[in-house]
Amino acid sequence: MDILRPQPIQPIPENAKRVFKGVIFDIYQWEQEMFDGTRTIFEGAKRADNVTIFAVLPDGKILLTEQEQPGKALFVGGTGGRVDEGEDALTAARRELLEESGYIAEDFVLWFSQNSLPKVDWTVYIFIAKGLKKVSEMSLDAGEKIKLLPVTLDELINMPTRKDIYFSEHEIILKLIEAKNSLEKKKELEELFKPLEK
C-alpha cells in the first residue's frame, strides 16, 4: 500500500527558513509576495503527523479506546498516536494498535487522510484494521492510561454528538453524521467495517 501524504491547504514554500525546532512543532518563516508586489513575513507550523486506527474485531465490533493523558480530560477515540520521525504512516498504525491494544491485524486499509488546517502542516491518517489477533498485553508509556472500548457500528454512528469524543479528524464526525442520516452512506460504512471472512 503506497500512502501519499496530502498537501496542506497553505504549503510552506521550499525556501522557507525553519526558525524554531521543537518537540512537536517546527516553525517556518518566509517572505511572501503580496498581490501588490510588496513582501510580508509569513509563518507556518509543521507538526508531527498522527494515525488513528479503527480496528474491527472478529465479532464485528469496532475497537475504540477510552484514554487519559496528563493534563487532558478523559476522551474516547480510536487507537492511535503520533508518527515518529522517519516512520511511515502504516508502520506507525501497526505500532500504535499493538502498543495500545495488544492486537496485530492481517489487513490495514487507509480510510482517508487529511491535512486541513490553515497554517499548520499536519496530516492525520485514518486506518481500518481487520483480521485482528491478540498477541500481547497493552504496552503503554507513562503518558497513557487506556481502556479498550468495543462498540457496534450503530453505537459509533451515534457518538458524534457526545462531548467526550475526540476522533482527531473532523472528517470522521462528518462521515458518521452522514451515515446516521442516509441509508446509502450507512451501507458504505457497514461494508467498510465488515470483519474479514474466515
Place this chain on the structure above:
Amino acid sequence: MDILRPQPIQPIPENAKRVFKGVIFDIYQWEQEMFDGTRTIFEGAKRADNVTIFAVLPDGKILLTEQEQPGKALFVGGTGGRVDEGEDALTAARRELLEESGYIAEDFVLWFSQNSLPKVDWTVYIFIAKGLKKVSEMSLDAGEKIKLLPVTLDELINMPTRKDIYFSEHEIILKLIEAKNSLEKKKELEELFKPLEK
C-alpha cells in the same frame, strides 16, 4: 455582550516557558508529570485567534466571501480574519466585517466559539451580524482578494460537501449538515439567520 474565551482541550500550564515567539505562533514547553511520576517535556502552541462573521443582509441572504490569499487556493467562507493582539473578539468581528465588505451591523450575536485542537490553543469565534448598512467600500490589505457572495440559507446548508469551502471551524459544517437532515435543526438556523425586523 461578554464573550468568554473557551478553554483549550489541553491547557498550557501557567508555569510553562515560552520558547518561541513568532508572527502567528508562540510555542511553550513545560515539564509534565507522567502517571508513573517521571517527568517529560511537553509542548504546546498558542496561535492568534480568529473571527468568522455570517452577516445577514436585509433580504435574508447571508453574506459569504470568495477569497484568494497568497499561496492558498481560492476558498469560500464568511467574512473574518485574525484577532489582533490586545483586541477583543467582538471588536475584531466589527473591524473584519467592515474591512472585507464595507458593511457595519446593528446587531452582533456570538453563535458559538470553539477551541478544539489538540496541543494548539486557538479559538475561533463565530458571529451572526444583522441590521447591515453599507457605509464604505472594501478596504483590503495586500494579502487579500475578496469577492462578496450572498447566498440563501438553503444554499449555505448545501455547501458542506463542496471542496472549496473553508469555514475555519468544523463545528459549522456539522451544524449545516444537521440542518440539512433535520427539520427541527433547520428551523433553528432559520430563526438564527432571520433578518432584523424594521
